[in-house]
Amino acid sequence: MINAKKLLVLAIAGMLGATIANATGNEALIKEGRKVFTTKKLGNCLACHAVQGDAGIPQTGDIGPKLANLDTYPKEYLFNKIWNPNKTVPDSVMPPMGKSHKITRHQVDALVAYLQATTKAK
């Protein structure tokens, strides 16, 4: 009985811990995504896009739309759009940053995490 209780406590603690770790992991990913977005040698996304909900990015360009409400899109859609926009829009001005190996799969995931978290409608 005691053992069962102990196990339960352990299990709950483990679950809580996992959730906290997950949240921290997500935050780290969001932070990394912002870095990819704003760094010229990485995504350089700010050259063309502003971000709704992140007014702290200086001198964003206006070739592409101001990104907003991206939490309403499936993750996979956003990933593919960043990976290779020419797949769905052949003459898209947006560069295929993933396909051309300018950024990694992980960095595209980070961008998606950052954009979905930041542009969420409040």
Next chain:
Amino acid sequence: MLKKLIKIATISMISGTIMFAANFNAQAEKDRHAFVNYFLKKFENPVANRAKYFPYVPIEELKKDYIYPLKFEDFKNGPMSWYRPAKEQFAEINDFPPYEIPLDDGKELFTKPFANGKTYSSCFPNPAIKQNYPYYDTKRDEIVTIGMAVNECRVKNGEKPLKYGKGDIAKVIAYLADKSRGQKINIKIPSANAAKAYEAGKKLFYKQRGYLSISCNECHVQSAGKRIRAEALSPALGSTTEMPVYRLKWGGLGTLQRRLVGCIKDTGSEKPKMQSKPVKELAYFLTYMSNGMKLNGPDTRK
């Protein structure tokens, strides 16, 4: 009777040739009218036509920073034609134009005798000729650029050719450009092969290239009048008038081809060689698009 027939046949052949000759630029003229028209419409009233041409530019910025309506001639000023902050900045810079010293050097080079005692004047008795370059030489069956003409003049006079793109060649071209200031660009398409070269240049202009997979058109037609970060994108119309250009980034003069290969490299593709066939074709197409515009080079750009 036979004589009459021969006469008629000859006349119809000649007129046929003339009609055909006049048609080599038919497609190019269609393209050019559409090209010019697009830019005039785009910059007629950016505030009223925001949805069509500038959907992502904040309306306050269109009202505050955009200069409009633009006329055909305005486009020779690149980003300064439409973007007020750039115009103000460059008006200040051109109080003492940074191209003046290399332009003086160009004058000196142009008038200094070669080892054989002759000067560049022996090849360019009238230096106001830049408006005709690049031209299609039907005898040689190739595009001749002003850089080639300068170097051929040197070789003809027993001198070594200059390196293309920057340095002395840009200075000599700057002198020719300055003497041609105010002349209207006058590019012709005199043969079927010239029309082919034009079409090849056009294809290159619209081709997506490099790891960024972008074309000249995407930035300098579609996105002309928008900003890439804080930089105002220059319109392709009028983009050859200021050449050779003094770029603050270069800290010196550079030719049209230097600018073109630099831009191609920026798309993430291999840098093509200056005076190579594709670069000449691109220059031929691009210059043709600004036919009728007055030259105002050398000028200053970022």
